[in-house]
Amino acid sequence: MIRISGLSKAFGDKEVLRGISLDVEEGTTFVVLGASGSGKTVLLKHVIGLLKPDAGTVHVDGMEISALSGRALTEARRVFGMVFQGAALFDSMTVFDNVAFPVRERERRIPHDELLARVIESLRVVDLGEDVLDEWPSQLSGGMRKRVSLARALVANPKIVLYDEPTTGLDPITTNSVDSMIDQAKHRRGVTSMVISHDIASAFRVADRLAVLYDGRIAAQGTPEEVRRSDDPYVQRFLSLWFEKQ
Amino acid sequence: MGRIRAVFEDFGGQVLFAGETLAWAVRPPFRLELLLHQAAAIGVGSTFIVAVTGLFSGMVLALQGNYAMRQFGAEGYVGGFVAISLVRELGPVFTALMVTGRSGSAITTELGTMRVTEQIDAMESMAVNPVHYLVVPRVVAATLMMPILSVVFSAMGYLGGYLIGVYVSLIPPGPYLDHTKSMLDVPDMTHGLSKAVMFGAVVSLIATYRGYSASGGARGVGDATTQAVVWSSVAILVVDYLLTFISIG
Numbered sequence: 083m084i085r086i087s088g089l090s091k092a093f094g095d096k097e098v099l100r101g102i103s104l105d106v107e108e109g110t111t112f113v114v115l116g117a118s119g120s121g122k123t124v125l126l127k128h129v130i131g132l133l134k135p136d137a138g139t140v141h142v143d144g145m146e147i148s149a150l151s152g153r154a155l156t157e158a159r160r161v162f163g164m165v166f167q168g169a170a171l172f173d174s175m176t177v178f179d180n181v182a183f184p185v186r187e188r189e190r191r192i193p194h195d196e197l198l199a200r201v202i203e204s205l206r207v208v209d210l211g212e213d214v215l216d217e218w219p220s221q222l223s224g225g226m227r228k229r230v231s232l233a234r235a236l237v238a239n240p241k242i243v244l245y246d247e248p249t250t251g252l253d254p255i256t257t258n259s260v261d262s263m264i265d266q267a268k269h270r271r272g273v274t275s276m277v278i279s280h281d282i283a284s285a286f287r288v289a290d291r292l293a294v295l296y297d298g299r300i301a302a303q304g305t306p307e308e309v310r311r312s313d314d315p316y317v318q319r320f321l322s323l324w325f326e327k328q
Numbered sequence: 329m330g331r332i333r334a335v336f337e338d339f340g341g342q343v344l345f346a347g348e349t350l351a352w353a354v355r356p357p358f359r360l361e362l363l364l365h366q367a368a369a370i371g372v373g374s375t376f377i378v379a380v381t382g383l384f385s386g387m388v389l390a391l392q393g394n395y396a397m398r399q400f401g402a403e404g405y406v407g408g409f410v411a412i413s414l415v416r417e418l419g420p421v422f423t424a425l426m427v428t429g430r431s432g433s434a435i436t437t438e439l440g441t442m443r444v445t446e447q448i449d450a451m452e453s454m455a456v457n458p459v460h461y462l463v464v465p466r467v468v469a470a471t472l473m474m475p476i477l478s479v480v481f482s483a484m485g486y487l488g489g490y491l492i493g494v495y496v497s498l499i500p501p502g503p504y505l506d507h508t509k510s511m512l513d514v515p516d517m518t519h520g521l522s523k524a525v526m527f528g529a530v531v532s533l534i535a536t537y538r539g540y541s542a543s544g545g546a547r548g549v550g551d552a553t554t555q556a557v558v559w560s561s562v563a564i565l566v567v568d569y570l571l572t573f574i575s576i577g
């Protein structure tokens with residue numbers, strides 16, 4: 083499980099996070115909502131130790147990630163997969179090498195056939211065919227890059243997956259298959275997921291629990307039903323715009 | 329004051345980075361294919377320019393040597409003068425400057441771009457240490473390739489010097505070659521090669537550090553590349569002085 087307590091982070095004199103506390107239980111999906119610039123990405127990067135908190139701690143399976151560095155931190159990251167907001171594909175590698183990367187690094191002697199089969203399988207889950215294997219990231223559309231990065235995050239079967247806006251820029255059908263991918267990982271393999279989303283419909287679909295970030299704090303947190311009934315004015319405004327449209 | 333402080337902080341960061349690189353360099357897994365790839369990139373990138381600058385440097389040395397030594401009737405020594413200058417000094421220094429411009433800048437741009445587009449973060453998130461994966465192969469490759477390129481420079485330079493000395497300045501080829509043999513010793517070669525090794529390490533550590541710590545988008549990467557070239561060039565000459573001083577000072 084992931085336990086974030088009292089997490090604060092500032093860049094210069096800009097306080098981005100001010101005392102965030104939340105728990106993500108093992109085998110559940112936790113969604114973080116919030117306006118653009120509210121600190122969602124910054125929060126997610128703390129979970130995997132890419133940023134260090136000014137105050138507070140992040141524990142993952144009992145280990146204090148926020149206190150680790152160097153080799154110990156590298157080791158601790160083996161349980162994770164992460165989808166970056168901007169895909170962050172290695173642009174000097176083909177799609178195949180990108181997706182194969184985490185597998186190769188974990189299982190250095192894996193036979194090529196087996197590796198290829200796993201890469202193809204992960205790409206299939208995000209509706210990409212074998213024809214993209216030899217493409218370079220610069221040749222792909224934005225949505226395709228995002229999907230390749232989803233495949234790369236999941237190919238090594240991580241126990242915890244962090245998704246930074248996995249469906250932004252995807253069409254409704256692909257969005258749907260990404261949602262069911264997150265659900266399947268949970269049900270089949272007990273994967274713990276933390277998902278940042280701008281898509282409120284899909285957030286309420288996949289979340290076991292969710293939190294709304296506002297002004298560096300959590301404005302509301304709980305099950306989708308609890309958050310929907312929150313009396314926090316910001317949360318009301320944030321959600322009502324969307325529910326009105328339904 | 330702020331500027332001076334920044335320079336010292338930079339230097340401290342650079343030293344820590346070098347230490348970290350060394351620590352990861354001796355840890356498995358050793359990614360031989362990445363090392364070979366980088367060695368080839370540096371070789372392909374720099375051999376031509378090193379060969380051409382070497383050729384012309386040797387030609388200039390022969391002209392200048394002949395001009396100076398003819399006054400004492402010592403033009404027979406031009407061959408030795410050209411060889412020693414190249415092997416001890418110009419080979420390593422010019423090669424390092426050329427590699428900085430050609431390969432060092434490319435390394436900074438590549439790693440800097442990876443940094444600002446979060447590719448380095450992504451690598452970390454996959455439990456792969458980027459210093460281990462990206463920096464170590466580049467530094468080791470540059471440290472190995474620099475002496476080789478330096479030899480290419482000196483060999484081309486000696487060839488150029490010979491052509492000018494013998495066919496333009498009309499120094500008899502016999503004494504030209506004989507004096508080279510009697511003047512150029514093994515210690516001259518080890519001196520030149522050890523300089524080249526040091527330059528390879530220094531230049532690649534500066535280039536990788538600047539790229540690795542780049543920030544601020546495309547402009548930040550451009551700044552990092554400029555800084556890498558400037559500081560590498562300064563470092564080459566400072567280290568050159570220190571090594572020369574230790575050797576003969």
Ligand SMILES: Nc1ncnc2c1ncn2[C@@H]1O[C@H](COP(=O)(O)OP(=O)(O)OP(=O)(O)O)[C@@H](O)[C@H]1O
Nearest residue numbers: 093094098116117118119120121122123124125167
């Ligand atoms: N490395 C950094 N240096 C300085 N400021 C930063 C840095 N990273 C993030 N910030 C600032 O922190 C704030 C939150 O950024 P963050 O990327 O977490 O937003 P976000 O909630 O993910 O927004 P979006 O939905 O648009 O992706 C922003 O104001 C941003 O300017």
Ligand SMILES: [Mg+2]
Nearest residue numbers: 122123167246
């Ligand atoms: Mg974000």
